[in-house]
Amino acid sequence: MSTVVPEWRCRWCRSDRATVVLDLGAQPAADLFPEPEDPSPDPVHPLRMVMCDRCRLAQLEHDPTGPEEPRGVEPAALVAQARSGVADLLAAGLLHPGAWVGEMRSPHGGSWLEHLPEIVPDAVLLDGPGTVPGIAADLVIDSLGLMHEPDQRAAWDLRVDALAPDGVLALHVHPLSVIVRDGMWNALRHGHFAYYSLTVLVEAARAVGLVPVGLWRYPLYGGTRLVALAREGSRPALAGAESAAGLVAAELVVEAAAGTTEPSSVQELQRQVARSASELRHWLDVRTGSVVAYGAASRAVALFALAGVTADDVLAVVDASPAKQGRAMPGGPGPRVPVLGPDLFAEVRPDRVLLLVPDLLDEVRSAHPEVEAFGGRWVVAEPELVEVEPLSRDGGRLR
Template sequence: MAGNPSITCRVCGTDTATTFVDLGAAPPCEAFLPPCGAEAPETHYPLHVRVCGSCLLVQLPECLPPAEIFTDSYPYFSSFSDSWVEHARRHAVAMTELLDLGPDSFVVEVASNDGYLLRHFQESRIPVLGVEPTANTAAAATERGIPTEVCFLGEATARDIVARRGRADLVVANNVYAHVPDLRDFTLGLAALLAEDGTLTIEVQHLARLVEFGQYDTIYHEHFQYYTLLTLQRALALGGLVVVDVEELPTHGGSLRVHVQHGRQVETTGRAPGPEVARVLALEAERGLHTLEGHRGFAETVARVKDELLTFLLTARREGKSVVGYGAPGKGNTLLNHCGIRGDLLPFTVDRNPHKHGSFLPGSRIPVRPVDALDDARPDYVLVLPWNLRTEISAQLRHVSEWGGRLVFAIPELDVVEPTKGA
């Protein structure tokens, strides 16, 4: 990890210059090019991730403010993933039972997208509110009857919401705590939303799994932080919040769901953290992630993934085999741009989200087509870009075996399989 110009750590304020991994530069991963903009210039921004030598937070400098990433035409809609909707449903059921939620309760989700999660609480007649900065996904939630505030959460916006709606018994923040560069203001906003005896749940990708499985494609400009449980605890302390329990989840290649309460409430009740907190912290320490030295070596993993994928694609081209993509996720754009993959190696990709059809991937400019285009092309290989949905997508693509096609997964290592064995 070489020395570099320093940035200021978002948790402890220390100047940090130590490289975790440097992926060069790329355009924002969700900045899809419209059909009329296929020849337009693009601005590339660094993907140079640092680790704080003091508090160990792994972080990406803020090259783009959130308002330029999470725009009113944001292309990601959570409800297009069946497995993610089911994941949300299970969480809603579990929290309803755990907290005994009912018609007199109040649930708020921050970064509520198109209402994929809140709809499950609403079906149980539990009052809900979404907080979502992207107007187009918020509009989709509103059309479903889910009240949604269109704003970025911070302390001021949270206090405004509380003044009008009251504080929440449950606040949910799924895959958003990595998306905010002003951690202090956002964390104070979460604390302001949360009732004194309320519970906050946060889901984040676990840095331990990112390192273990070489998931470097989850690094992009939307993700400003990459957490261990240790650094998550330190960040939440900015708002006086304490982790009281943690679950390890399979989502996004390995995530943490922490259960959080106000520190003063924990002190009043004398509640001790659950045993899982100590277990996960011990796992991280064993893997060296509680030391600066333990963050070394990730660049070698990244190089291996890149070499394996490029070797496969170049060999397939030499052998006259066809390869197309499946999915157009943000992580796929990091992978394609870092590997220098363009239309000569991957002529197009398909996606279930109609909002992406007819557009071009940022950087690589690979066209995005409807899923039907896959059946028309009948390729020899399908490169699955959202590898985190491997089981779901393998089931969707079982029919690829009818023409002898096979699925390709690049992460954690190159894996070429028959569709029926993809899961």
């Protein structure tokens, strides 16, 4: 099964052997939203996830795109996540006035620091090597930042170097086990370099001298984890830390049972890709009413390309971000799907709204009651196509 990938080196352990676990073929860069009338074909790049044969880190094989992930409108779900995470760190005693707190930048937005000024006025943004020379942070927060680092070894070193001797690194991650369990194949994107199982994360932490001292779980993206890590032997004042070892051990048992570090288990994502694309293609082919999509997100680019979605299938993608309005989704042959503002809902009164960012269902639904008021229905696009039951008259859900 192993393939020697020319000039490839593991982003963590530098091994040169890996196994392909998910291959999406040639895809447009996730940050490419072309002009609607641009006649030139969209440049495409190989998009493959491999698992290192030695350390079992799942990772982006190559990234020729060098994308700056576009900053869309910050979803309410990420703001809520940031608040929950900060509340948990506060309760654990890791945030207090006078603490030195730093945050690693993440293109996913949802900065946790923005929720800190009243608690920790001196918090700083750590934006790469040398940004804050000599900082010895009591707490370094990294929410979905590590995955965006091409060189994982350097990324871990940077984080550890920023820590005071008894400092804590709070890593918020979307574990590979959850991605595989939920069939979330489009977590694979250019610019997303590392896909950690907690098993591999704990191993990597150990290799840089850190051990888990805290663990919290959240419902975001089907299940994220906040792992607090501290230097082995240090004793960070962490309320409730005695349960951390048991929580982490339980997670590792679940991952072992699911085979999260086995390429064959992760390859299940490949089968889900085929299911998602053919299901969407079929649904579009048999539909008779008008279809508008919501969310010109980078995660939707591959789905549209794989299912061959054109403006003949979907009138437009509605997006709240003014930067994307007036552009178009990249894609294969056929008329491009334009990206337009939310006014379109009232103008077109679509029969179905295909939601390309499933996490946003509750917030976009309450932001756009006109969709259902005009008789339209929301349809979650992936990993499985699901039509959302309309709200009952008293505002409660029917199911």
